[in-house]
Amino acid sequence: MAMTEFAIQTRPVTVLNFDTSMANDKDNEAISSHLYEEAETFDYYSCEEAVKRLNDYLDHELNADERADVVKHLKICKPCLERFNFEQSLVITIKTKVKNLCAPPELKSRLSSLLHRP
Amino acid sequence: MIDESNEIEPLGSGNPPEDADRIPTELASSEDEAPAKPADPAVFEAEMNPHLDSLYRNAMRLTGNSNDAEDLVQDTYLRAYRFFHQYQPGTNAKAWLFRIMNTVFLNDYRKKSRQGDQLSYDELEDFYLYNKLSEEALSKEQSYNMANPEDVIVERLGIEEIEDAIRKLPGEFRETVALATMEDLSYQEISDVLHIPIGTVRSRLSRGRKLLQRALWQVLGKTDPDALGNGDD
Numbered sequence: 001m002a003m004t005e006f007a008i009q010t011r012p013v014t015v016l017n018f019d020t021s022m023a024n025d026k027d028n029e030a031i032s033s034h035l036y037e038e039a040e041t042f043d044y045y046s047c048e049e050a051v052k053r054l055n056d057y058l059d060h061e062l063n064a065d066e067r068a069d070v071v072k073h074l075k076i077c078k079p080c081l082e083r084f085n086f087e088q089s090l091v092i093t094i095k096t097k098v099k100n101l102c103a104p105p106e107l108k109s110r111l112s113s114l115l116h117r118p
Numbered sequence: 119m120i121d122e123s124n125e126i127e128p129l130g131s132g133n134p135p136e137d138a139d140r141i142p143t144e145l146a147s148s149e150d151e152a153p154a155k156p157a158d159p160a161v162f163e164a165e166m167n168p169h170l171d172s173l174y175r176n177a178m179r180l181t182g183n184s185n186d187a188e189d190l191v192q193d194t195y196l197r198a199y200r201f202f203h204q205y206q207p208g209t210n211a212k213a214w215l216f217r218i219m220n221t222v223f224l225n226d227y228r229k230k231s232r233q234g235d236q237l238s239y240d241e242l243e244d245f246y247l248y249n250k251l252s253e254e255a256l257s258k259e260q261s262y263n264m265a266n267p268e269d270v271i272v273e274r275l276g277i278e279e280i281e282d283a284i285r286k287l288p289g290e291f292r293e294t295v296a297l298a299t300m301e302d303l304s305y306q307e308i309s310d311v312l313h314i315p316i317g318t319v320r321s322r323l324s325r326g327r328k329l330l331q332r333a334l335w336q337v338l339g340k341t342d343p344d345a346l347g348n349g350d351d
Contacts, residue, residue: 051244054244055298055320055323055324055327056320059298059304059305059323061304061305082248083244083245083248085268086245086247086248086267086268086271087245087248089268089271089272090247090268090271090331091299093268093271093272093275094275094280094299094300095299095300095302097275097276097277097280098175098277098280098281098300099171099300100277101171101174101175101178101277101281102171102174103170103171103173103174103191104174104184104188107170107174107188107191107192108167108170110192111170111191111192111195112163114192114195114196115159115162115163115195115196115199116159
């Protein structure tokens, strides 16, 4: 999508309320700091640059600066903001719903008895 | 058909040992066998049991059926107990268990497990599900508000649909997507569990999540014959 369509929107209408809700749950800053070293500067007007970082963004693999770069784009690009929001909701939905599948109690008691057998 | 060219190699060098009770190679070097004195079961349980549900879910995704999943959990659990002395307290126990499970699975289970459906990798688009929902909203009388398409997903997607969609993914995508999306492992931890470079984690995640969105769209009852092939053609 061409950024020029949205560049006139100087202030974000939608609040970035999704941004901090899941942050800091992983120790990830060291992992990803080298990721985008080839890109000297982040082009805030490029949807492509932001979308390239979508998964790292969703999984909290970006360091603070990299994350700020993406957020800066989302603040000026409503289409990307909506899509990123959607992707984040999808991940959260999947994560939440699959947690309902648990190991059968019989399996748990079998493991316990195997561990404690004489 | 078993994909022998799978990037995931059995751990360590050389051929895996033949005996059924072999040691995960990354967990025990030749001079570092299981200790004569077993670990304290209570300490082990306190550390590992909180992850049993995750282990079971992962086993279900790997094997595709509950019988094999239970066996795989049990094998993993007992092997982890045997090598508990190699676990470093303070590190991610879940990632450690997953690493053992992956090794056990590759050695003993992979050949009889399902390999995932044949999916077309062509034309994997970004934001597939979002786009489909948008198209649907535009083409029909608008039954939901596209201002919040995520609400539609929350409402329509149940655990069955999610697990069905995950099972449709080829194994290597399934594991990477599941570990990142459902089990909260960092990319580095996934790299360690699956023994693949972190760049491969990223590329599999990128393609895998797009494939997952197509599969989700399909299990939601939507037909998109171009997106998901059945491998027969």
